Structure formats: structure tokens, C-alpha cells
Amino acid sequence: MRPAFATPGLLLIIVAAFCAAMSFFVISAGTMSVPWFGIKLAAAPDGQGVVIAGYSDLAYFPEPQPRIGARVEAISIPGGAPVPIEALDILPEPDSLSSYAEINAFFARQSLLNALLANPQEKIEIHAIDPLDGTRSVTSAFVEFRPFFALPDGFWVQLLTGIGAVMIAGWVWALRPRKLAPMLFLVSALGMMMSTATSAIYANRALAIDGNLFSILQPINSIGAVTFGVAMIGLLLIYPVQLVRFAWLWLLLPVQAGMMFLIVTQTGFGPSQLYIYIAAATLVILGAIAAQWWQTRHDPAERAALGWLGLSIAVGCLAYTVFGALPILLDLPIGIPQTHVTGVLIVIYAGLALGIARYRLFELGDWAYRILFYTSGAILMLLIDMALIVVLNFDAAPALGLSLALVAFVYLPLRDWVWRRLTARRRLPQHELFSAALDVAFAPSPEESDQRWRALLARLFDPLEIEATAPVTTPVAQDDGLILDLPAVGNSPPLRLTFPHSGRGLFSPADVKLATNLVTLTERAEESRQAYMRGVGEERRRMARDLHDDVGARLLTGLHTADERTRPTLQAALSDIRAIVSGLAGEEAELERVLAEIRHEAARRLEAAGIALDWPLPETEAPPFRLDYRIHKALTSAVREIVSNVIRHSGATELVVTPEQHANRLTLRFADNGAGLPPAALKGETTGYGLRSLRQRIEDLGGSVSIGNGVGTTIVLSLTLTLAANPPEPGVQAAMAALDSPP
Incomplete structure (x- = not known):
């Protein structure tokens, strides 16, 4: 267990001190223990001797230097016997020798040669033979400890x-x-x-x-x-x-x-x-x-x-x-x-x-494969080059060219195919991405927008989980790329995506960049949609004012002079105009008011037909639900269609309407004491009853319609409601009040 005082900083200092001490020791040994005379030696091309490969600028030679490439035959101290130089004497790693006996003999020769070079500031003699004319020469060189700057x-x-x-x-x-x-x-x-x-x-x-x-x-x-x-x-x-x-x-x-x-x-x-x-x-x-x-x-x-x-x-x-x-x-x-x-x-x-x-591990995924493929290509090229030279005795230049060609025309296409198979993700072309962002922004409802956004994220990143999370300002990857948090977009809350690509990978920087671009694109599309809707709203309000000022005023004038037969028709028309004005203005109607209007209209129509209406008033105050124009219009039209069927086809003397409201669900049950509907009408096989359009109108709003025969005909309408938003603007309230004012 690590002691309390052994902090990471202290441990790093200890490691750094150890490395510094080792560096000092190795550099000291590389300079003070290695005799140096300024000549770089290398194995001869035929492997049978040693040649001069170069001279150091830090060394001084009092006599003319042998040319580079001259074969070194021996070294000696002045006046001493020459000691022959062999290719094994400059072998870097003795463990490449075939036996330990050869290694020990190698160490003995190293001691022998080192004895000749053991006196710094003394001269040694280099016995060499010129590779061009075969002349032999003896060159003096000073032996010293290897300078720091001469370390190879x-x-x-x-x-x-x-x-x-x-x-x-x-x-x-x-x-x-x-x-x-x-x-x-x-x-x-x-x-x-x-x-x-x-x-x-x-x-x-x-x-x-x-x-x-x-x-x-x-x-x-x-x-x-x-x-x-x-x-x-x-x-x-x-x-x-x-x-x-x-x-x-x-x-x-x-x-x-x-x-x-x-x-x-x-x-x-x-x-x-x-x-x-x-x-x-x-x-x-x-x-x-x-x-x-x-x-x-x-x-x-x-x-x-x-x-x-x-x-x-x-x-x-x-x-x-x-x-x-x-x-x-x-x-x-x-x-x-x-x-x-x-x-x-x-x-x-x-x-x-x-x-x-x-x-930051998630940044390394794609680079890992890239480095692997490029390194493999380089190693493969060198192996092919080596095989061509050693096995087939090719010259160096043709071997290198052929190995490059094989790598270029065989390995690289195969590498690209493997790269696509291993790292290809679900990327969309730019035009499809733009189209998908527009689909999210211009969805017909907030629920549909949220569903489209989640479906797009699933298509792009294929995460195992998508769930709501805490707000963030920009897309950010967390937990080494296991998690990608996204800000709220349009009608969708902030989302957290986990385990991308079906749990087989991590979110990479490219994924974060893609998510950022997608969020920006969708937000701009949403801003464009809102600007468009503001323009539409202005146009609708203008149309609502025109309906109110022109058509509504004329109907009110006619209502003052109409007889008893015409008055209900004009009042119904005024009610429809009121609903249209409310819808065009983007306002919502209160549920209690809508039900009262529908009940009043149904009572007048049934009374004129000699049919009694039993529609009790609510005993308690209902929650402040509001209906948008689509629901308001559909509910009004549905009740009108039901009342029309009762008047025209049922032969009933009474219609009982039972309203029920549970939480945000409104149910209206209509039951008459008439003859009932024929079986073909219940199945929607005959026309004239409007039941098919009635069912379609309610189901389009997410509601349901149930039709059956009992004592007479029973029809049950069910709709989901939303809580009240802001009340209508004062100008719209005045317009609707004017249309509702008695003649």
C-alpha cells in the first residue's frame, strides 16, 4: 500500500531522479570507458574486414588521412607489433555469435585491443590499404576519452x-x-x-x-x-x-x-x-x-x-x-x-x-487502425524488398521498385477495404442530413418532432440507450466516449446517448463534431420554422379580422332582422365563424364554453324536431382545459353529425348525452330510444349516415369512436385533452365576444 506521503508528484520526482542518474551513468560510461581516436569503422562490403567509414571533425590527424573506404588491416602502438583487425571486432551484439566459446574469445580480443587504446593522449598507428591502388599506409591518431559531442x-x-x-x-x-x-x-x-x-x-x-x-x-x-x-x-x-x-x-x-x-x-x-x-x-x-x-x-x-x-x-x-x-x-x-x-x-x-x-481514450480509435495499417504497409514493403534481394538476388533499386508496386496495387486496396469494414459508421450524405434536420424542425406536432429527432440519432449513432438527461449547452462526450450528451433541440429534451454502434465502439471526436453540426443545423431549421410560423400567424390574424369585420358584421345584421326559422341557422353560422376566427388566430377555446355551445345548438335542433334532450350540466367545475381549433372543430362537427342522424334516421323521441371527464380524457356518450342502425351501417358498408367520416375525424386526433345498438343507438366519443395555456389576446377576445353578443 502506498504511504500517505507518496503522492503522484513525489513518485514522479523519484522516477525522474532515477532516470537522470541512469542517464548520467550511461553517458559517463559511454565517454570515460570507451577509447576513441576519431575514426569511424564499419564492416567491409564483403564481410571479411573493416574499412574506414568516416572521420570526426573533433579529432586531429597530423599526417595525411587514408581515403574513406580504405581497409584497416591492423593497429599498433608506435614501435609495437601490429594487431590485426577483424570484422567481428566491431560486432555490435556478441550474442549473435553461434557459441559461448566464440563470445568468450570475442571478449578476450576486446581486452587485447582495449590494452592498445588504454592510454589517453597517446598515439596509435592505423595500418590501412588503399582500395584503389592497393598501396599501404600507416597513419597516426591520438587516443582519448570519447568527447560528449562525439557520441553517435x-x-x-x-x-x-x-x-x-x-x-x-x-x-x-x-x-x-x-x-x-x-x-x-x-x-x-x-x-x-x-x-x-x-x-x-x-x-x-x-x-x-x-x-x-x-x-x-x-x-x-x-x-x-x-x-x-x-x-x-x-x-x-x-x-x-x-x-x-x-x-x-x-x-x-x-x-x-x-x-x-x-x-x-x-x-x-x-x-x-x-x-x-x-x-x-x-x-x-x-x-x-x-x-x-x-x-x-x-x-x-x-x-x-x-x-x-x-x-x-x-x-x-x-x-x-x-x-x-x-x-x-x-x-x-x-x-x-x-x-x-x-x-x-x-x-x-x-x-x-x-x-x-x-x-482521452475515445480520440484514439480511428487513429489506432490508421497507424496499424500504415505501419503494416511499411513493414510489408521492407519484407518484400528483403526477400527479393536475399532470395531472388535482385538488385536494390529494382527490388525496391517492385516492392513499392506490390504494396501500392495489392496491399493498399486491401487495406482500404478492411478499413471500411472495420471503421465505417452510419454516415448520411450532407443533403440527407439537411433533409432530416428539416423533417425534425417541421414535424406536425411536438411529439412527432421528438420521435423524428430520436430516430435520426439512432440512425446515425446506433446507441443502445437514449434517455433524457441534465441540460448541456453543446454536445460533449464523457466516460472515455461511452456517453454523448446532447442539448435540447426543438421539442426534444436534453438527451444522453450511451454505448454507440450497438455497443461495439465509443463516441469519437468525429461523432462529437457530427452531433454538433447536426444540433446547429436543426436549431437553424427550427428558427426558420418559427419565423415561418410567425408569418403564417400574422396572415391568419389578418384573415380573422377580415372575417370578423366583414362576414361576421353582415351575419349580425341579418340576425337582427331574421325570422324564427332563419335565426338558428344564422346563429350556427356565427358560431362556426367564431371557431374559425379562433383557429386562424392560433388561439384555443375553453372546454367548458365549447361544450355549452354544442349543448345549446343540439338542444335547439332537437327541440325543432320534437325530440327531447337530456344533457345534464356539470355538477363541479371542470379543470381549465383548452381545445385548439382542430379538436374544437372536430368535436363540434361530430356532435352535429350524431344529432343529424338522430333527427333523420332514428325515429327517437329522446336523446341522452352523458359527459364524463377523467383526468385529461373527455368521454361523451350519446344514446337514443329509436329503432337503431342497420347492421350494414354499423359495419360502414352503407352511406348516408356519415359514420365513416365521424370515426375518421375523431381517430385522426388520437381519439376513439364506439357505435352499437341497444334500446336504440349508442355512440361513445373519447378524446384526450391538454391543460389550458395562455388566454386569448384581448383583441381576439373582443372579436369573439362581438360574434357571441345577442342580436
Whole structure:
């Protein structure tokens, strides 16, 4: 358990101090323990000797320099016997030799050569032969400790790879020091630093270092590689999901101890067993990644973490195996210097840091696949190039051209197809997106607008859940991309989308951008709709005033002079105009007033036909419901149609109307004592009763109509109501009052 004082900041300081100390030690060893004389040596093209590859600007040569490319035959101290120089003397990694006997002989030669170079500020003699005319020459060079600025690029690649890995892993561990996965992550980085730091010292030597020091550094390098592999396998067995019990991880320790024993005691299969272990560990790592991929198939967050984690490990380990281990195991020419191969492993730590720390993880999904495909393409091209040169003996230029052609015409089309299959989402063309936004904004009702908005979101993102949430101002992804919160749009409340793409992915920055554009587009469409509706409202109010001022005034004048037969017709016309004026003005009529008008009109018509009406007045005050024009008109027309049928077809002497109101549901039951309707009329097979249009009119408003025969005919109307909004404007109230005033 971490002590209370061990804060992440303090742990990071400790990690940084350790890296600084290691850097100082490696740089000091790389300068103070490595004799240097200003000449860069390289293996001869035929592999049988050593040639001069270049000169350092920091070195001084008192005599004419041999030309670059001259073969170095031997070195000596002034007056001493020359010591021949062999190609193996500048071998970067001695574990590529075939036996431990050869390695020990290599260390002995390193001690011999180092003895000639052990006196700084002294001269040595370089015995060389010119490659053009075959003349031999002896050139003097001063031996000194290697200057800091003369450290080669391979030294810095290896040092910075190890330091960078520990810094990244230490950062993750400092954030989660009690978790086993970050601990294993840090152990693997320390193993890598053991390999890269030691290799930086001896693999970048000018010619030789002390053989005893070499014999210590080289096993440490191998143990570091084993530690890296064991820790990485352990990490993938428990992260992002636990594949095995924690107790089983102890089985990795015997593997570690066994490999260390074989390395230190120089037993087993030989030096190449390290590279066999690296290749086997890579296969186990890839198998663990495949198992993790299967186990996380139902967990989008862990699958996304694995996508980046697995990509980083696969690319790093495969690249190191292909360019580092396989050429040695298969005795192939090495295209990339051994001192540079370890640099590819830093990819693992950069990717794993993002995967384990989960820092803005949802931004990495698409990039993970892109990097995978491009890296695979580069590796494939190099492998094809290597195969053409080694197997088919192609020249370098034709081999490179053919490999580029194969990658361009075979791999890239296949990569694009896989990319579309893996990462394609439900994207709409721009014109369809614009049309969908207009459909949401111009829906005929708020409910329909909300349904269309949710359906559009489901079509675009395919989330497992869509639910109302707290208000937000702009679309924002949360919980590593598992959640996308959207602001209120039109008639829809703020919504939360979870588990996109049927739970198989996360919301990416592209999804957030798409949602932002969609919200903006829909809001602008809604603003356009509101502006349009304001214009429509103004036109309707103008028409309402015209109806009131012209038609209504004429009907009122006629009502004053009409006889008793004409007066009810004119009053009904005035009532219709009043409803039309109210509808055009966008106002709503009070339910109590509408029912009173319908009851009054029905009573007059039935009285004129000699039919009694039993429609009791409400005993209690009804809630302040209002009816818009559509409901008002439909209800009035429905009651008129029912009354007309009673008068024309029923032969009844009485009509009983029973109103009931429960919550926001209004029910009107009409029952007469007439002859009843014929069966064909009840089924809607005959015309003349208007029952089909009656049913259609009510059902269009979400209501229901029930028709049956009893003593007479029974018809039940049922409608859903809404609570009162704001009352009509004073001007509209005055217009409606004028139409309702008695003659």
C-alpha cells in the first residue's frame, strides 16, 4: 500500500531522479570507458574486414588521412607489433555469435585491443590499404576519452528509448501505484532500460572496450530483454480484463529465473536462445492480445483500451522481432543497425501509456487502425524488398521498385477495404442530413418532432440507450466516449446517448463534431420554422379580422332582422365563424364554453324536431382545459353529425348525452330510444349516415369512436385533452365576444 506521503508528484520526482542518474551513468560510461581516436569503422562490403567509414571533425590527424573506404588491416602502438583487425571486432551484439566459446574469445580480443587504446593522449598507428591502388599506409591518431559531442546517434537512440520508456511507465505507475498492471508496465520498462542502457555503452564503441566490462554488460542486456518479455506477458494476462488468476502470474517467475540462469552460466542452446525466447515471447504476446480481444467483445471501453494497447505492443514487438531477432536467427543481412532497432520499442510505451491511463481514450480509435495499417504497409514493403534481394538476388533499386508496386496495387486496396469494414459508421450524405434536420424542425406536432429527432440519432449513432438527461449547452462526450450528451433541440429534451454502434465502439471526436453540426443545423431549421410560423400567424390574424369585420358584421345584421326559422341557422353560422376566427388566430377555446355551445345548438335542433334532450350540466367545475381549433372543430362537427342522424334516421323521441371527464380524457356518450342502425351501417358498408367520416375525424386526433345498438343507438366519443395555456389576446377576445353578443 502506498504511504500517505507518496503522492503522484513525489513518485514522479523519484522516477525522474532515477532516470537522470541512469542517464548520467550511461553517458559517463559511454565517454570515460570507451577509447576513441576519431575514426569511424564499419564492416567491409564483403564481410571479411573493416574499412574506414568516416572521420570526426573533433579529432586531429597530423599526417595525411587514408581515403574513406580504405581497409584497416591492423593497429599498433608506435614501435609495437601490429594487431590485426577483424570484422567481428566491431560486432555490435556478441550474442549473435553461434557459441559461448566464440563470445568468450570475442571478449578476450576486446581486452587485447582495449590494452592498445588504454592510454589517453597517446598515439596509435592505423595500418590501412588503399582500395584503389592497393598501396599501404600507416597513419597516426591520438587516443582519448570519447568527447560528449562525439557520441553517435545509435547511442542516443538506445539511451533515450530506455529513459523514455521508464519515464512513461513511471508516469502511469505514479498515477496508479497500487494497481498490478501499472507495476508490470514499469517492470517491463526497467527491463528495456537494462537492455538499451548497456547496449548503448558497448554497441556504439569506436573499436573496443575492456573485455571484463563487456562480459558484465552483455548478460545484463539479455536479462533486461527477458524481464521485458515476462512483464509484458503478465500485463496482457490481466489487462484490460483479467484472463487468469493473479496466483498464476507467479508461474512467470520460474521462466524469468530459468532464463537468467542460462544466461549467467552460459548454458542451454547457446547465445541464440535469447532470440528464440524473443520470438516465442512475441507469439505469446500476440496470443494474449487475441484472447483479450475476444474477452472484451461486449465491453466497448475495455475494447477501445485494448485496441490502442494491442496495436502498440503488436507494432513494437513485431518490428523488433522482424528487424532485430529474425535476421540473426535466419542469418539474414541486417538492413537497420542493431543500435537503432530498439528505438521501435518506444512505440509500445507511448501507446500503453495512453491505453492504461485512459487519457482521452475515445480520440484514439480511428487513429489506432490508421497507424496499424500504415505501419503494416511499411513493414510489408521492407519484407518484400528483403526477400527479393536475399532470395531472388535482385538488385536494390529494382527490388525496391517492385516492392513499392506490390504494396501500392495489392496491399493498399486491401487495406482500404478492411478499413471500411472495420471503421465505417452510419454516415448520411450532407443533403440527407439537411433533409432530416428539416423533417425534425417541421414535424406536425411536438411529439412527432421528438420521435423524428430520436430516430435520426439512432440512425446515425446506433446507441443502445437514449434517455433524457441534465441540460448541456453543446454536445460533449464523457466516460472515455461511452456517453454523448446532447442539448435540447426543438421539442426534444436534453438527451444522453450511451454505448454507440450497438455497443461495439465509443463516441469519437468525429461523432462529437457530427452531433454538433447536426444540433446547429436543426436549431437553424427550427428558427426558420418559427419565423415561418410567425408569418403564417400574422396572415391568419389578418384573415380573422377580415372575417370578423366583414362576414361576421353582415351575419349580425341579418340576425337582427331574421325570422324564427332563419335565426338558428344564422346563429350556427356565427358560431362556426367564431371557431374559425379562433383557429386562424392560433388561439384555443375553453372546454367548458365549447361544450355549452354544442349543448345549446343540439338542444335547439332537437327541440325543432320534437325530440327531447337530456344533457345534464356539470355538477363541479371542470379543470381549465383548452381545445385548439382542430379538436374544437372536430368535436363540434361530430356532435352535429350524431344529432343529424338522430333527427333523420332514428325515429327517437329522446336523446341522452352523458359527459364524463377523467383526468385529461373527455368521454361523451350519446344514446337514443329509436329503432337503431342497420347492421350494414354499423359495419360502414352503407352511406348516408356519415359514420365513416365521424370515426375518421375523431381517430385522426388520437381519439376513439364506439357505435352499437341497444334500446336504440349508442355512440361513445373519447378524446384526450391538454391543460389550458395562455388566454386569448384581448383583441381576439373582443372579436369573439362581438360574434357571441345577442342580436
